[in-house]
Amino acid sequence: MTHFEPTKNKVLFGSSDKLADWITEGIDQGKIIDKIRLMLKNYLELDNVSFLFGSGTSVHLGAVAIRNFPKEVEEFILDQGLKGEFYSTIEELQAEVIKGKLDKEVFTDVRGWEFVVDETIYRDNESKEIAIEYEKVLNYLIAKDFVLKEDKSKERTDKINELIISIKEGLFKVCDLENRPVSQTIIDRKKASQFEKDKEQGTLLETRSKYIFHEKFVKALLQRPLNLRRANIFTANYDLAFEYAFDKLGVHYIDGFAGFHKRFFKPETFEYDIFYPGSTTSGKVQRIEKVVRYFKLHGSLSWVNSESRDSNNLYGIEEKPLELIETLNNKGEIIIYPSAVKKSYTLDLPYSELFRQFASTITQSQSVLITIGYSFGDDHFNDIIYQALSNPTFTLIIVDFAGTKNDYIKSMKELNDPRIIILEGVFFGDFLTFSDTLMPNFNNVDNNEKVANTLNELFSSKATQQEPTKEPEK
Known part of the structure; x- marks a missing residue:
């Protein structure tokens, strides 16, 4: 059973701390977690679901936070x-x-x-x-x-x-x-139910996957019903944590690049999708389940200015494996961070297109945006989020370790808007908890685990039946 310290966490709906109310009412911690999981499930079943990830989701992997100069x-x-x-x-x-x-x-x-x-x-x-x-x-x-x-x-x-x-x-x-080595703190923290189970069995994180919590999040997200739109993952991080998790799980991600040996930026690909071919003459097709739309709003370690431009590479932006970028003599070709002097200045590609996608996605009706590990330090993002809040059907869920200790997030709370939900603290504001414990299971019972448990019961029952009966001692 996962436990949390009530005094170090908050669950705010508008300016009301529901967690404090639930504790006062005597609701046990397991049921509180179930309440939050159910709340998230309801929002994730909306047609237009987006996530915005900040540096707080990669720190446990050894990445540096860039709130100060590293x-x-x-x-x-x-x-x-x-x-x-x-x-x-x-x-x-x-x-x-x-x-x-x-x-x-x-x-x-x-x-x-x-x-x-x-x-x-x-x-x-x-x-x-x-x-x-x-x-x-x-x-x-x-x-x-x-x-x-x-x-x-x-x-x-x-x-x-x-x-x-x-x-x-x-x-x-x-x-x-x-x-980079995984932070030892991730091994020591009593955080998430499944991770604790792995630790008890002596399976350390390094022997499984560095990106286990990113993988857990993606697997849970892909359980959403197939009749809904693809989920959108926006990130301000430069690292490739999600890319490695996608590859491990065999997930297709639409990230604005096209090509195989040469991958060039083509923003029209954001509107593409992936389907199985029609199996009948009527031409009916079926959507492939494991697909997400993926946007790196501040650029990426894997993006570089291309050596040449042609009809297949109009924007001069290429995506390369990090092993090739490591051999570049001029690391200044790496494309990271939108370099506008002021937020009012026009941003160049690819950022203008990426920010346009962010704005058009979250300002649609019946949208929910869940920010995780993002401290609201980017005025470009904030302006778009504030614009989305003018839509009465928009919901903002903030998952942040510091929460309202951050003045930006505190100002969100002071709006006293019930459409703004803040999960704050060492448990509820943490990416590891969110991905492993709070993300809802849309299938209720994981099919693989159900099959495994059934087989174990069958074999256990069979072994009991075949066990020879001992003669009583005289």
């Missing part, structure tokens, strides 16, 4: 001899963000996180990472490089381009999950 990327940049250029950039950005507070010893940002000054640079008080988002640094440098490139009156002596390449290459190394 320490490992910083160390990589320093190894490249770019210390002066890098730290001067950080000082410029922090002076703007912190608004002249660099002379103070401690700075607390809107998220409630505390940062301390180290010489002239603020760092996270716990992790010692530089207190500025990775994407903000990259975005700033790309914009600055563009401005300097346009000014033909001066000869450039800066190393901005080298710094951009170094930042991307450093991130590539820390987001390449295949070459």
